[in-house]
Amino acid sequence: MFYREVGQFKTSYAADQAIFPIRQDRIGLALILLVAFVAIPLLGGEFLIASVMIPFLILALAAIGLNILIGYTGLISLGTAAFMGVGAYACYKLSTLFPQVNILVWILTSGFIACAVGVVFGLPSLRIKGFYLAIATLAAQFFLQWCFGRVGWLYNYNPSGAIEVPGHSLFGVAVTGPSATPVTRYYVVLCIVVAMTWIASNLVHGRIGRNWMAVRDMDIAAQLMGIRLLPAKLLAFAVSSFYAGVAGALMVFIWLGAAEPEAFNINLSFLLLFMVIIGGLGSLLGSFFGAALIHILPIIVRAAPNALGLSVGSATVEHLTYVITGALIIFFLIVEPHGLARLWQIGKQKLRAWPFPY
Amino acid sequence: MSGGEILLDVEHVSLAFGGVRAINDVSFNIARGEIRAIIGPNGAGKTSMLNVINGFYHPQHGRISFHGKTRARMKPYEAASQGIARTFQNVALFKGMTTLDNILTGRSLKMRRNLFWQMLRHGPALAEEIEHRKFCEEIIDFLEIEHIRKAPVGTLPYGLQKRVELGRALAMEPTLLLLDEPMAGMNLEEKQDMSRFIVDVNQHFGTTIALIEHDIGVVMDLSDRIVVLEYGHKIADGTPDEVKSDQKVIDAYLGVAH
Structure with missing residues (x-):
């Protein structure tokens, strides 16, 4: 009843090709941005900002990167965490070698380094597909993680084997390190994630995105349209690894503050894969849904007994969190195998006709 | 002739x-x-x-x-x-994409704007997108598939899928169009429609x-x-x-x- 495009006539192809052609969607997006930029920093507590929102945004960014690869181009990768690690270690090396340079420059530069490494490991994708490609990217995962642990130069021969983030400031405000406030760090992450989501959305809605999806859906026909498979696939690997690299750098510099090689192990790769599949393959919005489900849902479940006034032992709560989160994931996948983004689409379709059945 | x-x-x-x-x-x-x-x-x-x-x-x-x-x-x-375009014996459309996006893919070679402009999707990149959209709309008009413009092609009936595939090949403005069994599995009426489109393509576009x-x-x-x-x-x-x-x-x- 409220969500209807009735009366919104489009008189130009520009209006019809817009990414959000329906007015209600544009208002919704503006509200979300308003909440993210104004309401959360003003009203949110430190826990909400530092432990919920910052990790959520960083994981969503990495999920967008993986979604470009799996959801849009149809190339399965199990090496996302390794590419995030490349971003993190590159950023660490660069910022310790040249500490006077603006940290944002290094975060983006380390994205490009991850991008180069991603392209190298993407080369086999021309010849192999599906599960076989997944195994090839698994090699990247193990090899790179080994490098993070064994190549001393990467962690500046730190005896603990971990990388620790020094303090950096931007225009006189501490951005990383112990003196940075959660709100500052949140704004840095939010700005980067919003800008990169906007860029990803532009890419997937244009020629490059259509070429990726053509390669995904029918690579033989794509070749006949004049799409060269290797450049298209390598570009997907490059963009995807860039996103993973920036997310990895943000994860260490803004979220954790320090990291060991284990932070970028195969579990993180799988977690991101789950986010992409549960959120919705081939949907940017789905990447946010997936990250929310995997990261925020356990936090809510963990906090629920206290909020409801029940006294449950902390060990039991931990077990229950796993059980309930797992059950909900299965529930959502049974309800809609194509992910939460599709569920959202169906919901919107229903809302258009509401209160009538169709 | x-x-x-x-x-x-x-x-x-x-x-x-x-x-x-x-x-x-x-x-x-x-x-x-x-x-x-x-x-x-x-x-x-x-x-x-x-x-x-x-x-x-x-x-x-x-x-x-x-x-x-x-x-x-x-x-x-x-x-x-x-300038050689082709349709397939078994429909080889991009099933996850809409009719319009499928036909726009045929314009891929004619689109010149690079990664940088594609990232911004403003100015020249958007103008290019709109210009090719116009061209594709002419093909959509020609093939009488306006009503399924925004429908994912995987959900369309077979006869329409064949027509969208022809549209995708036409979007390339080919000099030579190869059609592999364009009428396989069609009923009489659909065959007549398809024959009409083939003759029209040949005579109007000179393909x-x-x-x-x-x-x-x-x-x-x-x-x-x-x-x-x-x-x-x-x-x-x-x-x-x-x-x-x-x-x-x-x-x-x-x-x-x-």
Whole structure:
């Protein structure tokens, strides 16, 4: 009843090709941005900002990167965490070698380094597909993680084997390190994630995105349209690894503050894969849904007994969190195998006709 | 009509997969502006011939000249950029994309804006997008598929999918359009529609068409000249009337008394 495009006539192809052609969607997006930029920093507590929102945004960014690869181009990768690690270690090396340079420059530069490494490991994708490609990217995962642990130069021969983030400031405000406030760090992450989501959305809605999806859906026909498979696939690997690299750098510099090689192990790769599949393959919005489900849902479940006034032992709560989160994931996948983004689409379709059945 | 300039010349092409000889020393040509049919029983090598023409298969022997340029090997995207478009026997659409996006993919080679502008999706990139959208809308109008513009093609009925596939090939503004069984599995009405589109494409856009089809009635009505293949050999070549009265063709289709 409220969500209807009735009366919104489009008189130009520009209006019809817009990414959000329906007015209600544009208002919704503006509200979300308003909440993210104004309401959360003003009203949110430190826990909400530092432990919920910052990790959520960083994981969503990495999920967008993986979604470009799996959801849009149809190339399965199990090496996302390794590419995030490349971003993190590159950023660490660069910022310790040249500490006077603006940290944002290094975060983006380390994205490009991850991008180069991603392209190298993407080369086999021309010849192999599906599960076989997944195994090839698994090699990247193990090899790179080994490098993070064994190549001393990467962690500046730190005896603990971990990388620790020094303090950096931007225009006189501490951005990383112990003196940075959660709100500052949140704004840095939010700005980067919003800008990169906007860029990803532009890419997937244009020629490059259509070429990726053509390669995904029918690579033989794509070749006949004049799409060269290797450049298209390598570009997907490059963009995807860039996103993973920036997310990895943000994860260490803004979220954790320090990291060991284990932070970028195969579990993180799988977690991101789950986010992409549960959120919705081939949907940017789905990447946010997936990250929310995997990261925020356990936090809510963990906090629920206290909020409801029940006294449950902390060990039991931990077990229950796993059980309930797992059950909900299965529930959502049974309800809609194509992910939460599709569920959202169906919901919107229903809302258009509401209160009538169709 | 035929008799004009030769657009595509196939000379002594042979293609084998291991011991199986799919095409055996076949030569024929396609003149600019004609509708050329390739017919023959199942397994005669018709689809292999199309695959050779647009660069999927590389023949062991023989040469192919397109636009007067001779080549032995060519990659599919090179064929595409020279103006050879193609539809498939089993519909090969991009199933997850809408009709409009499928047809826009056909414009991929004509779009020039680089990664930087694509990232911004403003100014030149958006202008380019709109310009190609206009072109695709003309194709959508022409094929009468306005109502399914925004529908994912995976959900469309077969006849419409075939039509969208033709639209996607037309979006490339091809000089030579290869149609592999455009009417397979269609009912009479759909066949009539498709025949009308093929004739219109040929006459209005001046596109040269090579067509594989099993419905002999359609082939005889549509085509200017026909090549008949059997077991990888060319057994006849000529106008519909010549082919119809050729004894070898009658034998191939009706069988011979031994």
